[in-house]
Amino acid sequence: MNPDLNLLHPYPFEKLAALKAAVSAPAHLKDIMLSIGEPKHEPPAFVLETLVCNLSKLSNYPTTKGLPELREAIATWASKRFQLNAGTFTADNHVLPVNGTREALFAFAQAIIDRSKPDALIVSPNPFYQIYEGAALLSGAQPYFLNCTLENNFIPDFAAVPVEVWKRCQLLFICSPGNPTGAVMSTAQLKELIALADQYDFVIASDECYSELYFDESNPPAGLLQACAELGRDDFARCVVFHSLSKRSNLPGLRSGFVGGDAKILEKFLLYRTYHGCAMPVPTQLASVAAWEDEHHVIANRSAYRQKFDAVLDVLSGALPVTKPDASFYLWPKTPIKGEIFAQQLFAQQKVTVLPGSYLAREANGINPGEDYVRMALVAPLAECVEAAQRIKQFVQSL
Structure with a gap:
């Protein structure tokens, strides 16, 4: 067996299951789950219809590079969404489903x-999405963590990173809007990272899967490719972005997204993926075309999340120090007791499940920046989110 498998930590939800198993919750209360970032809004009916209408195409082997019409739909969407210079982000060279x-x-x-x-x-x-750590360990690299705290607005202080770290860095993962904090990086910050990537010769992998969940329709979160475009960096050198239909279109089970950016990197990544055997089924690709070509359902989705944030924050006001994030569907409140104890006792007393922030982070520079926080995913229906907030408030008042 690969010995690096022994370096992997238990996944956060394994830890959470063990934490909850140590206590019992009131039997008369309904269990409300705010722990998993799994969208619960209805998927777009037209996407499901497209999927079903094309099930006969399961008899065809899909290509790893994907259908031209899917890559074209993605290139069109990304070029418009991130204001890319005309003709620079192409279906043939810059997109992989x-x-x-x-x-x-x-x-x-x-x-x-x-x-x-x-x-x-x-x-x-x-804190971070645990896949980053697992990917590092199983690639033979070492993970290096940059603390995101209230003092730095939950954005890593890249200027404080030692030069020796940048010299050894081969890949930088960023997540904007961030999981779990919802913090959004500015184009100025993204441009600074691009300059560092040029100086020290590393690749930036920008996880932007929450990019379409924001509150101000006139001010969507910036993206890494957008920063490239503003710099006139139309080859997107060293820059690769990751997008998904899971959050944008409430289709987590479709397992559909794309990687886009530096054509030279994607050429090699396509070779890797061809051996990896991870081509997307043709019906899924055609359903994805329908999703990427429509914005009406995405706008409606954002509206539903706005309602939930407004209602939940109204209930929690004064009970917990929590504010609306820049984007995403998470709340990241600081807890009056350690986050792990808070999560366990909240479940034991109110049967509401949240995720301890420490499970999403590692100790770095002497602290675990998630230790005094919990993550709440406002994915449940509006009424459930409001009830959960009321129970959380009652719990906090009992401490």
């Missing part, structure tokens, strides 16, 4: 890391 961003983020590290350099680092924010 993937089976959701989770598998793509993991696979990308395996393709990028140069194993001939035993001191290679993969740098990521902390």
Whole structure:
């Protein structure tokens, strides 16, 4: 067996299950889950219809590069959404369909890391999506974590990173809007990272799967490719983005997304993926075309989340120090007691499940930046989210 498998930590939800198993919750209360970032809004009916109408195409082997019409739909969407310079982001050279961003983020590290350099680092924010860490460990690199705290507005302080770290860095993972904090990086910050990537010769992998969940229709979150376009960097050198239909279109089970950016990197990544055997089924591709070509359902989706945030924050006001994030569907409140104890006792007393922030982070520079926080995913129906907020408020008042 690969000995690096022994380096992997239990997944956060394994830890959460063990934490909850140690207590019992009131039998008369309905269990409300705010722990998993799994969208519960209805998927677009027209996407499901497209999927069903094309099931006969399961008799065809899909290509790893994907259907031209899917890549074209993605290129058109991304060019418009991120204001890319005309004709620079092409279906043939800059887009690869993937089976959701989770598998793509993991696979990308395996393709990028140069194993001939035993001191290679993969740098990521902390807290973080645990796939970044697993990808680093199984690629033969070491993870290096940058703490995201209230003091730095939950954006890593890249200027404070030691030069020796940048010299060893081969891949930088960023997540904007962030999981779990919802913090959004500005184009100025993204441009600074691009300059660092040029200076120290590393690749930026920007996880943007929450990019379409925001509150101000006139001010969507910026993306890495957008920063490239503003710099006139139309080859997107060293820059690769990851997008998904899971959150944007409430289709987590479709397992559909894309990787886009630097054509030279994607050429090699396509070779890797051809051997990896991860081509997207043709019916899924055609359903994805329908989703990427429509914005009406995405706008309606954002509206539903706005209602939930407004209602929940109204209930929690004064009970917990929590504010609306820049984007995403998460709340990241600081807890009056350690986050792990808060989550366990909240379940034991109120049967509401939240995720301890420490499970999403690692100790770095002497602290675990998630230790005094919990993550709440406002994915349940509006009424359930409001009831959960009321129970949380009652719990906090009992402490």
